[in-house]
Amino acid sequence: MIMSRRAALLGAAAISLCKPAMAQDASWPSQPQHVFVGFPAGSSPDLLARIVTEPLADKLGQPIVIENKPGAGGVIGVQQMLNAKDQQNTFATTINGPLTTAPRLTPNLGYDVAKDIAPVALLATSPLVLVVAADFPADDLAGFIKAAGKEPDALAYGSVGKGSGAHLTAELFSDRAGVEMLHIPFTSYAEVTTAIIGNEIDCGFMAPSAAMQYVQAGKLKILGITSEKPFAKAPGVPVMAGQAGLPDDFRAELWNAFIAPAATDPAVIKTLNTDINAILADDAVQKRMLDMGWQAAGGSPEDLQKRIAQDTKVWGAVLDRINAKQ
Numbered sequence: 001m002i003m004s005r006r007a008a009l010l011g012a013a014a015i016s017l018c019k020p021a022m023a024q025d026a027s028w029p030s031q032p033q034h035v036f037v038g039f040p041a042g043s044s045p046d047l048l049a050r051i052v053t054e055p056l057a058d059k060l061g062q063p064i065v066i067e068n069k070p071g072a073g074g075v076i077g078v079q080q081m082l083n084a085k086d087q088q089n090t091f092a093t094t095i096n097g098p099l100t101t102a103p104r105l106t107p108n109l110g111y112d113v114a115k116d117i118a119p120v121a122l123l124a125t126s127p128l129v130l131v132v133a134a135d136f137p138a139d140d141l142a143g144f145i146k147a148a149g150k151e152p153d154a155l156a157y158g159s160v161g162k163g164s165g166a167h168l169t170a171e172l173f174s175d176r177a178g179v180e181m182l183h184i185p186f187t188s189y190a191e192v193t194t195a196i197i198g199n200e201i202d203c204g205f206m207a208p209s210a211a212m213q214y215v216q217a218g219k220l221k222i223l224g225i226t227s228e229k230p231f232a233k234a235p236g237v238p239v240m241a242g243q244a245g246l247p248d249d250f251r252a253e254l255w256n257a258f259i260a261p262a263a264t265d266p267a268v269i270k271t272l273n274t275d276i277n278a279i280l281a282d283d284a285v286q287k288r289m290l291d292m293g294w295q296a297a298g299g300s301p302e303d304l305q306k307r308i309a310q311d312t313k314v315w316g317a318v319l320d321r322i323n324a325k326q
Contacts, residue, residue, distance in 0.1 A: 028088065028089075028265070028267075028268055028271075029060050029061070029062045029089060030062075031062065031089060032062055032063045032064070032065055032089070033057075033060065033062055033063070033064045033065070033089050033090075033091065034064070034065045034067055034084065034086075034089060034090045034091070035049060035053055035064055035065070035066055035067065035090075035091050035092060035093060035258075036067045036069055036077040036078070036080045036081040036084075036090070036091070036092040036093075037049045037066055037067065037068050037069070037077050037092070037093055037094075038069055038070060038071065038072070038073070038074030038075060038076050038077025038078060038080075038092070038094060038095075038098065039068065039070050039074060039077070039095075040068055040070045041066075041068050043070075044292060044293075044294075045074065045093065045094070045095055045256055046066070046068060047292060048093065048123055048124055048256050048289065048292070048294060049066055049093040049256075050066060051285060051288050051289060052093070052123055052258065052276060052279055052280070052285075053066065055279045055282070055285070056272075056275055056276065056279060059275045059278075059279075060271075060275070067080065072102075072106060073095075073097045073098065073102065073106075073163075074094050074095050074097055074098045074102075075097075075098045075102050075106055075109065077092055077094060077098070078092055078094055078098045078099075078111065078117070078259070079110050079111065080092075081259070081260075081261060082110075082111050082116055082117075082261055084261075087261045087263050087264065088263075088264060088265060088268065090260075090261065091120070091258065091259065091260045091261075091264075091272070092258075092259050092260075093123065093256060093257065093258050093259070094256070094257060094259060095254060095255065095256055095257075096254060096255045096256075096257070096308075096311055097165075099113050099117065099257070099259070099308050099312075100113075100308060100311045100312045100315050101163065101168070101312075101315050101316075101319065103312075104315075104316060104319050105163050105319070113308065113312075115262060116261070116262050117259050117260070117261070117262055118259065118260040118261065118262050118264050118269055118301070119257065119259055119301045119302075119304035119305045119308065120257070120258040120259055120260050120269055120272050120273055120276065120301055120304070121257065121258050121272070121273050121276045121277060121280075121297075121298060121299060121300075121301065121304060122255060122256075122257050122297040122298065122299050122303065122304045122307060123255075123256045123257055123258055123276070123280065123296070123297060123298075124255065124256050124280075124289050124294040124295060124296055124297050125227070125253045125254065125255045125256075125294065125295050125297050126207060126208075126253060126254045126255070126293055126294045126295065127208065127225050127226045127227030127231050127234075127252070127253050127254075128165065128166065128169050128205040128206060128207060128208075128225070128226045128252060128253075128254070129205065129206060129207075129208050129211050129222045129223075129224065129225045129226070129234055129237060130144070130173070130203060130204075130205055130222065130223045130224050130225075130226075130240070131193075131196060131203060131204055131205075131206060131211050131214075131215075131220045131221070131222055131223070132144065132196065132202060132203045132220070132221060132223060133196050133197055133199055133202075133219070133220060133221075134218055134219055134220060134221050135199075136202065136203075136221065138223070139221070139223075140223060140244075141223050141224045141238070141240060141243050141244040141246075142243070142244040144203070144223050144244075145177050145179060145244050145245065148174075148177070148179040148180075148181055149177075149178065149179045152180040153180055153181065153182040154181075155179075155181045155182070155202040155203060156181060156182040156183075156184050156201040156202050156203075157170045157181050157182070157183060157184065157201060157202065157203045157204050157205070158184050158185070158186050158191075158192035158195050158196065158201045158203075158204040159183065159184075159185055159186070159192065159204065159205070160185070160186060160187065160188060160189055160192065161185045161186075161187070162183075162185060162322070163319075165205075165252075165254055166189075166192075166204060166205040166206060167183065167185070167322075168252075168315055168318050168319075168322075169205045169226060169252040170183070170204075170205055171183075171318050171321055171322055172250075172252055172314070172315075172318050173205075173226075173240075173246075173250075173252070175317075175318070175321055176246050176247055176250055177244070177245065177246060178245070181202075181203075184201050189206055189207075189210055192204045192206065193206070193210070193211075193214060193220070196220065197214065197219045197220065205226070205252075207254075207293050208222075208225070208231060208233045208234040208237075208293055209233060209292070209293035211234075212233070212234065222234060222237050224237065224238055224239065224240035224243065225237045225238070225239055225240060226239075226240055226250070226251060226252040226253060227239060227251065227253055227295075228241065228251050228253075231295065232290055232295075233290065233293055255297070255307070256294070257304055258272065258276055260272070269301055273300065273301055276298070277298045277299070280296045280297065280298040281296075281298070
């Protein structure tokens with residue numbers, strides 16, 4: 001069949017229109033990438049970012065510069081990413097707070113999670129464990145809930161302050177278990193641990209890595225873990241979900257994610273997600289994360305978006321509960 005001159009011209013025009021987009025996709029990345037971290041160098045979020053971005057730089061063929069901008073529980077790092085001039089070569093890693101609870105807790109946040117942020121991939125998760133002193137009269141979760149339910153505020157728990165992960169987790173647990181506990185804020189987990197060991201307070205939620213040394217020394221015992229599945233860094237510790245009257249979907253985890261500005265090219269998001277998932281599947285990367293107390297995660301941008309929405313709803317209800325008690 002002989003193509004008409006008009007059809008040929010239209011086809012040529014269509015091809016020419018496609019060329020700039022194709023060239024743009026093929027040219028990325030053509031310069032160093034920047035990843036903002038809202039915590040200081042050497043912190044857990046910073047180390048997780050470096051574990052991922054070191055091999056990611058090799059895959060992209062461009063250096064990745066970590067920009068540490070600590071403050072406001074990680075919020076400043078997200079703000080800095082969104083304020084950067086180059087929105088196609090600037091990203092961030094963040095814990096869950098800036099994407100889930102910060103809109104409720106931080107005045108003048110400066111961004112809308114749903115409108116301004118593009119999820120890329122969930123990097124890692126970390127559960128918390130419920131710890132009590134070694135001489136606490138209960139040895140399992142059922143016994144603990146029974147002791148806590150004798151009367152309101154029969155037991156006191158410690159955290160590192162209002163809105164912290166430990167505080168929110170304890171209130172979520174109280175709600176799901178149908179008990180009321182007294183909140184005692186401290187300035188550090190070391191103080192919380194000392195207060196539990198000294199029987200000044202009864203319990204607390206903390207990272208397994210922070211608790212295990214005291215368990216091994218016979219000063220603390222762990223009654224349960226808040227993850228969906230057993231955790232290698234807390235061997236033998238039962239999950240709390242479905243135990244002693246808690247719902248099967250009970251889960252309270254810290255997590256770390258890779259995000260981008262909402263204007264980022266979808267092709268860039270896809271490339272980053274594919275490369276990051278390949279990195280997280282590597283045994284050496286998984287071991288490095290696990291040694292820090294984190295479980296490598298992964299998944300699609302849609303999976304991360306769903307997690308953000310779910311946790312925002314869960315922790316929003318917990319914040320309502322806390323405000324109602326004040």
